[in-house]
Amino acid sequence: MPTGSNHSNEINMERTWVYGKKLIDQSRLYGFMTALWRPTLAPCLDKHKEAIAQMGRTIKIC
DSSP, rough: EEEOOOSSSHHHHHHHHHHHHHHTTTTTTOOOOEOOOOHHHGGGHHHHHHHHHHHHHHHHHH
């Protein structure tokens, strides 16, 4: 399953989605996953929210 992240930049998820849809046959593509590489603790909450928003934008664009 193709996996993207907002760990180091804002465009990884969108580019992973575009690349995956181009490379993987649609009959074998079951979805995409995001991995934040951050713990689920209050100090990291903003990064989690950014990842959710990034995935939402990617779904709308692609």
